[in-house]
Amino acid sequence: MRYRGWNFEKTLLVESKDSVDRRGEIVDAFITVPAECSGNLDNDVRVVLKPDWNRFGDELPCQVYAVERHGDVASFRVVFAVDVPAHGSRRVGILYDNPAAAKPEIQVSADVSGDGCGIAVDARDYAVACDPRSGQIARAVVKVRRVENTFLKEITPAGSVQPGVCVDFPTAGGFQTASASDWREPRIVSEIHGPLFHSVTREAPLAVPAGSTVAEPPVLRATYTFFADAPYILVDSRLAFPADTDVLGISMDVLRADSTKLSHYSFRPVSPSLKPTDIEEMGHVIIDPVSTGGLPVGNVLSGFIPYDCAWHSFIHITKGGWASQYAVTGINLRSTAAVADGRPPARYRAATYLFREDGAVLWFRAPVYVKRRDRRENIVTVPAGSAYRETDALVFGHWNAEGWAQEIEALGRRLNTPLAVSTHPAMPGRVEPAAHGACFEYGERRDAYLRAGVR
Numbered sequence: 455m456r457y458r459g460w461n462f463e464k465t466l467l468v469e470s471k472d473s474v475d476r477r478g479e480i481v482d483a484f485i486t487v488p489a490e491c492s493g494n495l496d497n498d499v500r501v502v503l504k505p506d507w508n509r510f511g512d513e514l515p516c517q518v519y520a521v522e523r524h525g526d527v528a529s530f531r532v533v534f535a536v537d538v539p540a541h542g543s544r545r546v547g548i549l550y551d552n553p554a555a556a557k558p559e560i561q562v563s564a565d566v567s568g569d570g571c572g573i574a575v576d577a578r579d580y581a582v583a584c585d586p587r588s589g590q591i592a593r594a595v596v597k598v599r600r601v602e603n604t605f606l607k608e609i610t611p612a613g614s615v616q617p618g619v620c621v622d623f624p625t626a627g628g629f630q631t632a633s634a635s636d637w638r639e640p641r642i643v644s645e646i647h648g649p650l651f652h653s654v655t656r657e658a659p660l661a662v663p664a665g666s667t668v669a670e671p672p673v674l675r676a677t678y679t680f681f682a683d684a685p686y687i688l689v690d691s692r693l694a695f696p697a698d699t700d701v702l703g704i705s706m707d708v709l710r711a712d713s714t715k716l717s718h719y720s721f722r723p724v725s726p727s728l729k730p731t732d733i734e735e736m737g738h739v740i741i742d743p744v745s746t747g748g749l750p751v752g753n754v755l756s757g758f759i760p761y762d763c764a765w766h767s768f769i770h771i772t773k774g775g776w777a778s779q780y781a782v783t784g785i786n787l788r789s790t791a792a793v794a795d796g797r798p799p800a801r802y803r804a805a806t807y808l809f810r811e812d813g814a815v816l817w818f819r820a821p822v823y824v825k826r827r828d829r830r831e832n833i834v835t836v837p838a839g840s841a842y843r844e845t846d847a848l849v850f851g852h853w854n855a856e857g858w859a860q861e862i863e864a865l866g867r868r869l870n871t872p873l874a875v876s877t878h879p880a881m882p883g884r885v886e887p888a889a890h891g892a893c894f895e896y897g898e899r900r901d902a903y904l905r906a907g908v909r
Contacts, residue, residue, distance in 0.1 A: 461551040469543040469874040476538040484889035491551040492528030498555035504545035517648035560649040564682035579685035580850035588637035605777040622703035630663040653679040669697040686847040695840040706844035708818040721766040757805040764902035783849040787897025794839030870897035
């Protein structure tokens, strides 16, 4: 018997209730088992397809993390990838309780080096290196692959660390910006290594300017999750204000790219007035310095781009051949703002912004943006207990005129349309904890994909 020695199994029913055909869908499942059967969970868990309820099929590579004990119940999370057809389902068996089992050997398709803030990831579709002081991405490379050839396209400016989240604090002489790239050895809240994904969460206050009247600095928690076989990185940022704080701007998930390596910025809005049968029109802005060299640096389009963008991209399509056509895209999964006591959160000129710098371009979503920063009356006070959260999938890949926009649209729909995962059997007579602590969470923007398509 192939799985002799495994004493117990739980069955997951993974169901798709939409028209999206999912290939290699990442599932991050929460599993509970009797505590007396949990002595070797880090090593003995196996994930197996089940053609029928009582028959095992192919084994799927998996990664176990977050093993916890809760009295007579143990819990863990297991990540695996599975194909789920549109309006279809898959049965998956979770085998456990084999005290003699060793950790399964899985061929690793991503090379992860370093730890903490200074990690570097070389995956199938991208390569990134993080700044060892702040943990922010300092270098990002798109891998354009065709047959046996791989072309490396670096999109980040040399010597530049990604700002991530920025807050503009008013000062006597104007304003000063604090960002995640200013961090020096932030606290590592959690770090998870494994063959399928690597995740690191950092947390620290943002530095407020000297002489500031800020009572308590805002605290940022930032998470990068890197996948070996997915073309994207999950970027999650949570900015909390413990005290009333005067600001002139809040910018979430800022991405700075080398404008000499790009030709266009494209954005996909969400138009509430469109009928479900209509096609959403993308917007395009030329950012190639050859075409824009005479234009001033600063805000492009002056807040015209709507805050509610399903996704936006930096692309290179105008020079060279096939290998010079690539894109980096930010698909929005979550963009929320709330105050603990229920008051409305601070928002001012909320929009998606594109900025031009010398040799670089930046995108970001700003819930607060003050244009005239030389006037004290324009200061916005963020109430104590405010929290802003932004989650995006940063996607790296090839661009092509025929299907790129539709592929990004389909990926955005997948990442924002949860699968239904049910676990059998239950454990009667035992109190099972609620699911928690997922590294991969589906987005909350399914509403952005209700229309027929995009062009």
